[in-house]
Amino acid sequence: MLTEEEMREIEAEIPRYPKRKATCIEAMKIVQRHRGWVSDEALQGIGELLGMTLDELDGVATFYNLIFRKPVGRHVILICDSISCWIMGSEKVREHLTARLEISLGETTADGRFTLLPIACLGACDHAPALMIDDALYGDLDPEKIDEILNRYA
Amino acid sequence: MEEYKKAGGYQAVRKALFHMTPQEVTEEVKKSNLRGRGGAGFPTGQKWSFVPMGGDAPHPKYLIANADEMEPGTFKDRLLMEGNPHQLIEGMIVGAYAVQADIAYIFLRWAYKEAAKRLSKAISEAYTNNCLGKNILGSDFSIEMYLHTSAGRYMCGEETGMLNALEGRRANPRSKPPYAAVVGLWGKPTTVNNVETFCNVPHIIKNGAEWFKGLSHTEDGGTKIYGVSGKVKNPGAWELPMGTTIREILEEHAGGMQDGFKLRALIPGGASTEFVLPEHLDVRMDFNTLQKVGSRLGTGTMIVLDDQTCPVGVLLNLERFFAQESCGWCAPCWAGLQWIEQILRDIESGKGELEDLEILKSHTWLLGPGHTFCALAPGAMEPLQSALKHFHEDFERHIREKRCPWK
Numbered sequence: 001m002l003t004e005e006e007m008r009e010i011e012a013e014i015p016r017y018p019k020r021k022a023t024c025i026e027a028m029k030i031v032q033r034h035r036g037w038v039s040d041e042a043l044q045g046i047g048e049l050l051g052m053t054l055d056e057l058d059g060v061a062t063f064y065n066l067i068f069r070k071p072v073g074r075h076v077i078l079i080c081d082s083i084s085c086w087i088m089g090s091e092k093v094r095e096h097l098t099a100r101l102e103i104s105l106g107e108t109t110a111d112g113r114f115t116l117l118p119i120a121c122l123g124a125c126d127h128a129p130a131l132m133i134d135d136a137l138y139g140d141l142d143p144e145k146i147d148e149i150l151n152r153y154a
Numbered sequence: 155m156e157e158y159k160k161a162g163g164y165q166a167v168r169k170a171l172f173h174m175t176p177q178e179v180t181e182e183v184k185k186s187n188l189r190g191r192g193g194a195g196f197p198t199g200q201k202w203s204f205v206p207m208g209g210d211a212p213h214p215k216y217l218i219a220n221a222d223e224m225e226p227g228t229f230k231d232r233l234l235m236e237g238n239p240h241q242l243i244e245g246m247i248v249g250a251y252a253v254q255a256d257i258a259y260i261f262l263r264w265a266y267k268e269a270a271k272r273l274s275k276a277i278s279e280a281y282t283n284n285c286l287g288k289n290i291l292g293s294d295f296s297i298e299m300y301l302h303t304s305a306g307r308y309m310c311g312e313e314t315g316m317l318n319a320l321e322g323r324r325a326n327p328r329s330k331p332p333y334a335a336v337v338g339l340w341g342k343p344t345t346v347n348n349v350e351t352f353c354n355v356p357h358i359i360k361n362g363a364e365w366f367k368g369l370s371h372t373e374d375g376g377t378k379i380y381g382v383s384g385k386v387k388n389p390g391a392w393e394l395p396m397g398t399t400i401r402e403i404l405e406e407h408a409g410g411m412q413d414g415f416k417l418r419a420l421i422p423g424g425a426s427t428e429f430v431l432p433e434h435l436d437v438r439m440d441f442n443t444l445q446k447v448g449s450r451l452g453t454g455t456m457i458v459l460d461d462q463t464c465p466v467g468v469l470l471n472l473e474r475f476f477a478q479e480s481c482g483w484c485a486p487c488w489a490g491l492q493w494i495e496q497i498l499r500d501i502e503s504g505k506g507e508l509e510d511l512e513i514l515k516s517h518t519w520l521l522g523p524g525h526t527f528c529a530l531a532p533g534a535m536e537p538l539q540s541a542l543k544h545f546h547e548d549f550e551r552h553i554r555e556k557r558c559p560w561k
Contacts, residue, residue, distance in 0.1 A: 016300045018214070018340055022322040025305050029264075063324040063481070064305035066264050078265075082226040083425060084383035086471045087463050120308060120475055121226040121425075122265050125383035125455070126390045135267045 002045035006031055010049060020050045024060055028067050037068040065119065072115040073108040075153045078132040081118040084125035093129045094118075096143045100150070113153065155279040158240040164285055166356035170248050171293040174359075176207065179252040183355065185363035187375035191230075192220055192311075192348030193424065193452045194529075195441045198355075204335035205253040205343045214256035216344040218320070219246055219352055221262040221269070222304055222311040225424035226475055227457040230379040230391050231349040235262075235269035238353075239276035243299065245352030247285065248359055250297045253345045258299040261316055264306045273301050308479035312528050313346045315481070326483040327528035350379055371397030372440045378451075380439060382408035384458030385415045391455065397443065401435040404458070415460040419544060423452020425472050426533025428540035429459070448540065464560035465545040466552055469538060470498040476534035484527040490517055491534060501549060504556040511549055515542055 002010070010027045014020055027046045028038050035042065043057045061067045068076075079094055094105070097116060101109050108115040124130035127139025138149055158164070170179050184199025205215065219242060223231040235242060246258050260277075262270055277299055280286040288296045307325050309315040314328035317339050338344025354376055358366045367375045374396050380403045381391035387409030394403065400422065404410065411417055419429045422439060428449040430437065437443055441451050459468055477491035494517055500506045518539040521531040542549065551559055 016302075017320075017322075019321065022320065024322040025319070026302075029303075029305060060322065060324055064307050066306035081471075082475055083468065083471050084227050084457055087384050087457070087459070087468070119265075119306075120479060121224060121228070123223050123229040123232045123263065125227050125229050125457070126381065128383055128389070132265065137265075137267070 001041060002031065002049065003034070006034055006045075007049065010046070021052055024050055024052060024057060025064065025067075028057075028061055032068060036074075037071050039069075071108075073112050075113060075134055076115045076117060078117050078119035078122070079105075080120070080122045080124070080128070080130050082121035084121070085129040088128035090129040092143075093131065093141050093146065096146055100147070114150075155240055155276065155283060158238065162360065163240055163356075164244055164283075166359040167244055167247050167251075167285060168291060170251050170359050171291060171295055176252045176254055179248060179359060182363050183252070183358055186358045186366040187363075187370075187373060188351065188354055188358060188366070189374055189441055190348055191350035191354070191378070191454070193225065193426070193450075195451060198347060198351055201335065201347070202249070202252050202345060204333065205345055206336060207254060211254070212342050215254060215342055216339040217246060217250045217253060217255035217258040218316065218339070218344065218346045219258070219260045219349055220311060220313070220316060220346055221260050221266070221349045222316065223263055223266070223349070224306075224308045224311050225426065225453050225455075226472070227383055227421065228381070228424045228453040228455045229383075230381050230453065230455055232266055232269055233391050234349055234353050234379065235266065236272055239269070239272045240280070241353045241356060242273075242349055243276055243280050243285070245355035246299065247290070247297060248355050249345065249347065249352060251295055253343070255297065255345065258297055259320060260299070260301045261310070261320060262301060262303045263310075264303050266303075270301065270303055277301060307481075308475075309481045309528075309530070312530065315528070316346065317344065324481065326481050329527070369395055370440075371395045372438055372443065374440045374442065378439065378454050380407070381453075381455030382458060383455070384420075385412045385460040385463075386410065386458055387412055397438040397440040399436050399438055400430070400456070403439065403456070404435070408458075411458075411460065415462060417458065418461045418463070418465070419459045421457045421459070421537060422449050423454050423456065425457070425475060426529075426536050427452040428536045429544050431544060450536070462560070464502070464558055465541060465548045466498065466502045466558065467560065469541050469545075470495070470502050472537050473498055473534060476530065480530060486521050487526045487531040490521045491531060493517070494521075494534075494538065501552050502558055504552065504558065506549075506553045508550070508553055510553070511542065511546075514538065518542070 009030045013023045013026045031042045124139050130139040180202045188198045189195045304310045309325040310319045315325035319325040334344045378396045383389045392407045477495040480488045482488045497510045518535045523532045
């Protein structure tokens, strides 16, 4: 089931495309913005609204890197693992994060504060190594800077 | 928007709408020698001329700005959209007029949050000022524009994958022909150009094709946003005449290598281009010249490999990216790239054997042009085949010493 607010936001997107189905990716992003992730139940709700089956929607959802089909922490850390960041020391950034948060890539901290995920090139190669936390981009990272940034997130 | 207008913004739209026919706009862009800035370098005017025109042409026609910048090492379109979103919008309006499109989408990468904010604001300003919508600026031309942000996947940047993504499907490629210009989004004629390509268009229309050609050092018209990342003193991106030499970009603009590091090689235009060597520093960064030394301009944003970074590690990183982003639609790509990644991982960790190099080499042919559904795998083979050539000794050393000599 979708909430009224989610329905309203999804319906506002529908006129932008000639077919209702085209709104499905945006709909998943809307649900994810509200709940952090996209459950089967939410997909069912999207399917009813847009005239799509659960399988059809799941096929789309699992294709895209940024649709989460499992619960995530309150904040999602996306650490760039592509070439420019790798040359500039992204492995050290990753090691520092996994040690400090006591989780591996793909896991969520015990307090539910952070989920740590690898991500392909963030287009911030001039400020490598880089990462994103939720909607914010951070570059030119080193361990001290990472500690300082993490402290901003509750 | 006021600032952009003061600097001459939206004059190209006026000129096109009130003083030129759509065919004249396409002709001017053709004459300017503008080639696509997204990687493939297809002549823009020619692309536009493939779109069916006239009373019998199917409608709605679509126009898309490919803003799904996800080629590793590439960050030029982000700077263009954050710095001057109206320039992109104006280029798209002129393009839409040339092909007589009815609906335009900006297909933006999910990660570009700042660009998304600025583009949304700019689109609504353009609507308020009647530069978008019905009968723009009092002409009989109408165009609707929407910002679409994706959910992240490299394949979205492939033209036909992008069409599927916009339709709400998996971003698998479509078979060509038919080409998007004739049968594209929802089966209708569709024009897809890169962000930087569109950003050039207002200037061509305002100042003329001859002026644009004159900006360049070589036969490819205009300027280019060149970028540099890696261990240089001043990584960044700069707009320079097309055909600026690698040396000038690297030494003058990027400030040269960081102290203590030497240049080993570089990838000139994003992850899917071939390595060039220090002996190529005086090569001009344009489409034809780079091709002559066995590489490609690609996106024009170079990744610098220094002497203290393991080239096998670099290759493993690049091929892992391509293996991961392969959409799985055709077997040579998904199976071949996974195998390549595994072999490189073995070599890098000291478990490689000499015959692995032969297997890698055969893959550069098996996954080469014409053997896969789209250009992802052939692109992935470009850095691999050039690395096998230029860094042969480094590969062999890993195998001989059964370890990574850089660790």
